[in-house]
Amino acid sequence: MPVPGASSRLSTLSLPHTTVDSVVDDPGDDTTPASCRVQLTVTHPPAGDRVTVWVHLPAETWNGRLQARGGGGFLGGSPDSLLEPLRNGYACAATDAGHPGPSADFALDARGRLDWQAIRDFGHVGVHDMTVAAKAVVTAYYGQPPAFSYFHGCSTGGRQGLMAAQRHPADYDGVLSGAPAINFPKMQVGQIWGQLVMLERRNPVSAAKFEAALAAIVEAHDLVGDGVRDGVIGDPLAVDPDLGALVGLPTPDGPLTETDVEVLRLIGQGPRRRDGSFLWYGLAPGVPYAGLHDTAVVDGELVGQPFVFDLWWIGLFLEQDPAWDWRTLTRESFEALFDRSVEMYSAVLAADDPDLSAFADRGGRALVWHGAADFGIPFQGTVDYYERVRARLGAERTDEFLRLFLAPGVGHCGGGGGPQPTGQFEALVAWVEHGTAPEELLAVGTGADGAVRQTRPLYAYPGVARWTGEGDPADAAAFTRAEGTRLVPPAR
Template sequence: MLLVFHEYKIGVLYLRFSNQDRVRKEILNLSANTVSNATIVGLNATFSYCNVTVTYTHPGWNDTIHITIYLPPNSTWNGRFQGVGGGGWAASSGAVSLLSPVASNYAAGNTDAGHPVNTASSASWAFNARNDLNIPLLTDFASVALNDLAVAGKQLSNAYYGYGPRHSYWSGCSTGGRQGLMMAQRYPTAYDGIYAGSPAIHWPTFQVAQYWGQFVMNQLDYHPPTCIFDAITAAAVSACDNLDGVEDGVISALSLCNFDPMTIVNTTANCSGTPVTIRVKDAEIVQKVWEGPRTSDGTFLYWGLNRGAPFEGLTNTSCTSLTNCTGAPFSITPDWINNWVLANPTFNLSAITLDEFTSIFYRAYTLYDYLIGTDNPDLSEFKRAGGKMIAWHGLADQLIYPNGTVDYYQKVEARDPAVRDFYRFYEAPGVQHCGGGVGAAPSDQLDAVVDWVEKGLKPDTLAAVTTDGEKHRNLCQFPLVSVYKGGNTSLATSFACETSF
């Protein structure tokens, strides 16, 4: 039974929120207008849709949230609703992210979760007028506004078309991937199918772990130009590329790659035409970044970058010359630590000790894992609801450590050995964050979710292609790996999924 505490009407559109999440809502405004002859760059077609904006608040939270829903014409609607995720600190990627779904005849929606669409910073909303941490807005971002979107999107679709939606889907990568996992964990009946790419899982702690490379450089008081890191990464790829039997610029057999950066100390890197000698400190930084953060007694805290992943994302430096460089942290990391963990926006992270780094790591977990950790391995309710989920992660991801996603999947499997009946995970060798790099990235992952939900077609592999369109692969269902069997290495048919290389 739907428990209704607020209903808003405009024309033929009605919106009713359930109190299943026990957070009251009050609609402030609902508007709609028709958009005709919309286009997408690269798509030789025009389309029209109804643009609906819902503005509402959770009384007592002092939030104002905007949900945007695009509704294609009744004559073309495919009967599905699609929730679309965001990136970084942005709960959505803006209205433009809805164009592709609506052009494919989905009713589609996203939410700003009550704060500006700014991927890099939470500074404008982290603190309220009393200078207290704005936990309600973080809660919106973490989970509550995501379920509100599902409720609103499906009800508005039903009101507009007079039926359906027959099925609903979530699509997102990075923060969008985290959002997908959150829906499966906390709102298991919201979506029939979920695509969760490169998920920002373990948000409280991995955000601290992202600072590890900067911390290591600060400890050594040494910040090399990125061309040094590029040279060491290239040497690792060269040493480990053919461990899978194919030389393609990709480290696929990461478990077999033991390249030691110390082996190229005193060789030179080409820095824009200038030879620069690789030093012991360079190799030390790289090795520690690959290992990931550890405590003073060597206790594991979190995973590091995989060999072959670029250093520019997290262990970046800014240089006025090859000998005058400073650290350039990934913006979300100090934002998270200073604003949310320490509640001190002006704190100088560059001066912390290893014990202080460790303390920050554990404090972040204690304060926020319950709210935004997104690492609950119990997906039994999602399974019982008939949900299906596909996740993938690029093994050369330079921002979110792939082993965090691997660890989560293994924990889900430990609870439910039949996990592949409803949740499948795929690794993408050589692919960077949500795409890019020299590896092959998935090309039709949401379609695979739809086929699984609606046709019962279990996706043993995911079709993938390189950014230049030249090489095709079938990503294997974890823990299987793609093994070369002979023939043209650009064709997916030349590989097979097996247990080991």
């Protein structure tokens, strides 16, 4: 329960470089409890920036905990994400990370120069500002600090959570990080690799051809990992498809050509330097090509349609030219852009530091999950990070505070043909508060009517779920844990 007069006291709350913009007592409704909703603005003089923070406080149903929610893409976060945790009794917080809306135009100031304060706010400063402000608001409203603090995010939100664990290990007791964009400077340039491949070979590939190739790859390797023919590759790290066998594959747009298949091979291989050395991970077998490798007929000609985030990243952050024309890309300029991205932005936007010892030392726990059919953020990059943490801190110590789950057939933060992970946040809370380390999660597949059609266990990496050969393969009880394939990071 709040202390008497708490809402009015919040209006005069004093925090460094922070303004309380509004304090609203919301009466709630049939689905949402009554709450006090606070908006604050944090600045960093003399930069002139503005980080907006939202904190929602259950008036009578507080469970004693704080849950912060992250953003997605170039969106730092939104108060819309706070309804679920509020309904579950959490004091909850979100931030715009220094800029409103989901676009990347904050990268440049009014003169067209890089706005480094705005970039730092998005990279890591805004989330820490939110955390400090939210804990102060919670303490002032309830008369006590939260007993436990959690961060919950996917994609950009996943990056924000692991960034907090690395930079401010005392901020959160538990971090749930889904499909984390932790390798942001590498990933964001790497996403346009497939478009460059098609551009260089003057061979854009139609959606129908990509879909036919994907279906053939999945059909050929459907049994790998789980032993079940279900339209999902159960252990994509174990698959090395024979793409040459796809030449001549019939599609609505004609048979796949040798050049089409070479494009598929290079997309799967991932970004490479001109000498063939590794830059970043490509599209794993079974991952849809749509999204990053879109093409369209324009004036009667099939042409590439790059992902807008990549155009923003290269045009604004790297070239400082909103009119940058991606069709000028060459292998040489791609390599230079990749190196520039890593050099300029790793220190502010990457969350790939494997030294999580401070977070572990104070009892922090991190549950990371990633869909193995994620078109946007290669799940191999997340596995790569996990393996580097393990190499840095040792397998036994890593297991004490960090677990990774891969979800076969699941897309970016959800969706896709595989059963969807459930209960990740509840598993994290049980780990933090009761010491119950998560060994498995339940994935659930539903039909169009919402009815459950399939359940399956997800085991902590490198475990995979394998059908026992007995029982209903649509029932999680018919599966057991098997040792999956470990990622072998390429030489850098």
